[in-house]
Amino acid sequence: MDFLIKIFKALANEHRVKLLHTLMKKGEKEISGLAHEIGIPYKTAARNLKILEQTNLAISRRWQGLVYYSLRNEAGLKYNKTLYDLILKRYQKLPNDSHFPKKVRKLNQIL
Numbered sequence: 001m002d003f004l005i006k007i008f009k010a011l012a013n014e015h016r017v018k019l020l021h022t023l024m025k026k027g028e029k030e031i032s033g034l035a036h037e038i039g040i041p042y043k044t045a046a047r048n049l050k051i052l053e054q055t056n057l058a059i060s061r062r063w064q065g066l067v068y069y070s071l072r073n074e075a076g077l078k079y080n081k082t083l084y085d086l087i088l089k090r091y092q093k094l095p096n097d098s099h100f101p102k103k104v105r106k107l108n109q110i111l
Helices: 005-011 014-026 032-038 042-054 080-090 102-110
Strands: 058-062 066-071
Touching: 005 014, 005 042, 005 058, 014 032, 014 042, 014 058, 014 066, 014 080, 032 042, 032 066, 042 058, 042 066
Parallel strands: none
Antiparallel strands: 058 066
């Protein structure tokens, strides 16, 4: 399977997108901290983080029996920066001013 398709499949899960967003905001975190942060069980977080690691979106390291995850930012991973930017954009809020058309506010919610 094409690697780009694997990346899109990995990002098709809301938990995985939330995990990446949390890593963007908080930096490196242990699995239980990430699970608690987004409100999912430990096993669900661990499984989804492993998928993100397999698609080179996250990287793990072990320390004193715990597994820590962080974003994978190497220059050779050309898709990552663009994907991270899209995820950040998804969580930005547009001002709820009346000069923003309703369609623009709706589009921002979709992204």
